[in-house]
Amino acid sequence: MNPxxxxxxxxGERQRRIEDVLERVLPAAEAAxxxxxxxxxxxxxxxxxRMRPLLAYAAGELNAAPPDxxxxxxxxxxxxxxxSLIHDDLPCMDDDTLRRGKPTCHVAFxxxxxxxxxxxxxxxxxxxxxxxxxxxxxxACALLADAAGVRGMAGGQAIDLDSVGMTxxxxxxxxxxxxxxxxxxRAAVHLGAACGRPLAADAAASLAVYASAAGLAFQVVDDxxxxxxxxxxxxxxxxxxxxxxxxxxxxxxxxxxxxxxxEALRLxxxxxxxxxGGSARRLAELADWIVLRTH
Amino acid sequence: MNPxxxxxxxxGERQRRIEDVLERVLPAAEAAxxxxxxxxxxxxxxxxxRMRPLLAYAAGELNAAPPDxxxxxxxxxxxxxxxSLIHDDLPCMDDDTLRRGKPTCHVAFxxxxxxxxxxxxxxxxxxxxxxxxxxxxxxACALLADAAGVRGMAGGQAIDLDSVGMTxxxxxxxxxxxxxxxxxxRAAVHLGAACGRPLAADAAASLAVYASAAGLAFQVVDDxxxxxxxxxxxxxxxxxxxxxxxxxxxxxxxxxxxxxxxEALRLxxxxxxxxxGGSARRLAELADWIVLRTH
Numbered sequence: 042m043n044p045x046x047x048x049x050x051x052x053g054e055r056q057r058r059i060e061d062v063l064e065r066v067l068p069a070a071e072a073a074x075x076x077x078x079x080x081x082x083x084x085x086x087x088x089x090x091r092m093r094p095l096l097a098y099a100a101g102e103l104n105a106a107p108p109d110x111x112x113x114x115x116x117x118x119x120x121x122x123x124x125s126l127i128h129d130d131l132p133c134m135d136d137d138t139l140r141r142g143k144p145t146c147h148v149a150f151x152x153x154x155x156x157x158x159x160x161x162x163x164x165x166x167x168x169x170x171x172x173x174x175x176x177x178x179x180x181a182c183a184l185l186a187d188a189a190g191v192r193g194m195a196g197g198q199a200i201d202l203d204s205v206g207m208t209x210x211x212x213x214x215x216x217x218x219x220x221x222x223x224x225x226x227r228a229a230v231h232l233g234a235a236c237g238r239p240l241a242a243d244a245a246a247s248l249a250v251y252a253s254a255a256g257l258a259f260q261v262v263d264d265x266x267x268x269x270x271x272x273x274x275x276x277x278x279x280x281x282x283x284x285x286x287x288x289x290x291x292x293x294x295x296x297x298x299x300x301x302x303x304e305a306l307r308l309x310x311x312x313x314x315x316x317x318g319g320s321a322r323r324l325a326e327l328a329d330w331i332v333l334r335t336h
Numbered sequence: 337m338n339p340x341x342x343x344x345x346x347x348g349e350r351q352r353r354i355e356d357v358l359e360r361v362l363p364a365a366e367a368a369x370x371x372x373x374x375x376x377x378x379x380x381x382x383x384x385x386r387m388r389p390l391l392a393y394a395a396g397e398l399n400a401a402p403p404d405x406x407x408x409x410x411x412x413x414x415x416x417x418x419x420s421l422i423h424d425d426l427p428c429m430d431d432d433t434l435r436r437g438k439p440t441c442h443v444a445f446x447x448x449x450x451x452x453x454x455x456x457x458x459x460x461x462x463x464x465x466x467x468x469x470x471x472x473x474x475x476a477c478a479l480l481a482d483a484a485g486v487r488g489m490a491g492g493q494a495i496d497l498d499s500v501g502m503t504x505x506x507x508x509x510x511x512x513x514x515x516x517x518x519x520x521x522r523a524a525v526h527l528g529a530a531c532g533r534p535l536a537a538d539a540a541a542s543l544a545v546y547a548s549a550a551g552l553a554f555q556v557v558d559d560x561x562x563x564x565x566x567x568x569x570x571x572x573x574x575x576x577x578x579x580x581x582x583x584x585x586x587x588x589x590x591x592x593x594x595x596x597x598x599e600a601l602r603l604x605x606x607x608x609x610x611x612x613g614g615s616a617r618r619l620a621e622l623a624d625w626i627v628l629r630t631h
C-alpha cells in the first residue's frame with residue numbers, strides 16, 4: 042500500500058475506534074441528570090482531531106500494546122482535553138462561542154452545566170484510567186494527574202492568563218506551552234507506551250524527546266493557524282490570540298520564523314524516533330501530521 | 337479519660353494532622369504559577385470542619401489501618417470537597433461571596449484563577465490517591481472518580497441546579513443529596529476502611545449503611561442550620577437556600593420534622609455500627625457530631 046494511503050487508513054481506523062470508546066464510557070444521553078449527560082457528550086463526541094488518542098495508539102505500537110488496552114488511556118487523555126476546552130471557553134476564561142465548528146458548551150447548555158460537565162469529564166478520565174487493564178493503573182493515574190494539574194495543564198493555563206498583554210521571551214513562551222498543551226500531549230504518548238511491555242531506558246528517553254518536540258510543535262502550528270486560518274477551516278474563532286493580546290510564537294518570532302521553528306521541531310521529533318526503528322512509524326507520521334496540518 | 341474529652345482530643349489531633357498533610361501535598365505558596373498555588377492553598381487550608389478526613393480516619397480504625405496510609409485518602413477526599421466548594425460558589429453557580437468565614441476564592445483571586453484552582457485541586461486529589469501506600473490504589477481512584485463524577489457529586493449538583501424553584505418529594509430530595517454530598521462522604525468512609533485489612537462482607541455492609549445514613553444526616557442538618565444559623569456561626573451565607581428558591585429538607589418536611597429526620601438518621605447510623613464493636617467508636621461519635629453540631 043502507498044505509505045500515504047496506509048497512514049490515512051491507520052489514522053481513520055483509530056479515529057473511528059476512539060469515537061466508539063468515548064461513546065461507550067460517556068453516560069447515555071438520557072441518563073439522569075440528562076442535561077449534564079448531554080453536555081458531556083456534546084463536548085466530547087463528533088469533533089476534534091483526536092490527536093492525543095492517536096499519539097497514544099501510535100506509542101502503544103512501540104512495544105506491541107494491545108489496542109483494547111490503549112483504548113482506555115487514549116480515552117482518558119481525550120476526556121481531560123475535552124474538559125479543558127469547556128472550561129477554557131467559559132466567559133471568565135477565553136469567552137469563546139465557537140469550538141469544533143459548533144457553539145461552545147456553555148452557549149449550548151448554559152454556564153453552570155458547562156462548568157459541571159468539565160468537572161465530571163475530569164473525574165471520568167480518572168475513572169476510565171483507574172479501571173483500565175494496564176500493567177500499572179495507579180502509576181498511570183499519577184502520571185495523568187500530574188499532567189492535568191498545577192504542574193501541568195492547569196498551571197500552564199494560569200500562566201497564560203497572567204501573560205495577556207505581556208511580551209514573553211521564547212523560553213518563557215515555551216515554558217508556558219510545555220505546561221498548557223505539552224504536558225497532556227506528553228502524557229498521551231507515555232500512557233500509550235505504558236500499555237505494552239516496558240521500554241528500555243534509552244528507548245524511553247528517545248520517546249520523551251519525541252513527545253516534548255511534538256507537543257511544542259503542535260502549539261507553534263496552532264499559533265500560526267490562528268493567524269493564517271479561517272474560522273471555517275479551524276472550527277473555532279480565528280485571530281483570537283491577537284484580539285486577546287496573548288503572546289504567541291508568531292508574536293514572539295514573526296510568522297516566517299514561527300513556521301521554521303515548527304519545521305525544526307518536526308525534524309527533532311522524527312530524529313528522536315530513529316533508534317526506535319520501524320515500530321515508531323506511526324509516531325513519525327503523526328509528527329508530520331501535527332506540523333503539516335491546515336486546521 | 338472522660339469520653340467527651342477523649343473524643344475532643346481524638347478529633348483535634350486528627351484535624352491538626354490533616355492540616356499538616358494538606359499543607360504538604362499542596363504546592364508551596366511561592367511555587368509557579370504563584371497566583372494559582374495561592375488560590376489552591378487559600379481554598380483548602382485553615383478552614384472547614386474536615387468532616388470527610390475525620391470519617392476516613394475513623395473508618396480506618398475499624399481494621400487497624402496505619403494513620404499515615406489514611407492520610408492520603410483523607411486528603412484526597414478533602415481536596416475534592418474543597419474544589420467543589422470553589423466551583424459551587426462561582427457566579428454562574430450559587431454566586432456566593434462568603435465561605436469558611438472568608439471571601440470566596442473567586443472574590444479573592446478572580447473567577448478565572450478560582451476556576452483553575454478547582455480544576456487543579458481535582459487533579460491533585462487523584463494524584464495524591466494514586467501515589468498512596470494503599471493495598472489497591474487503582475481501586476481507590478476508581479471509587480473516588482465515581483463519587484466525584486456524573487454518578488456522584490457533579491451529577492447531584494446538576495440535579496440541584498435543575499431543582500431551583502421546584503417542589504421535590506422527600507425521595508427526590510434524598511436522591512439529589514445522596515449524590516451531591518452523600519457520594520463523597522460515603523467515599524471518605526470506604527476509602528478510610530480500604531486503608532486497612534479487608535473487612536468481612538457483613539462488616540462492609542454495616543459500614544455502607546452507616547455511611548449512607550451519616551451522609552444524609554449531614555445534609556439534613558445543613559438545611560436546618562441554613563434556616564436557624566447565622567453567617568457568623570456558619571462562616572458562610574445563611575438563609576441562601578430559601579433566598580435561591582432551592583428545595584431543602586426544611587422546605588420539604590418543615591423545620592420540626594427535618595430535625596426529627598436528622599435524629600432518626602443519627603440513630604440509624606449508630607445502630608448500623610453495633611455489630612462492628614468497639615473499633616467503631618469514633619464513627620459513632622462522628623454521627624453524633626454531624627447531627628448535634630451548630631455550624
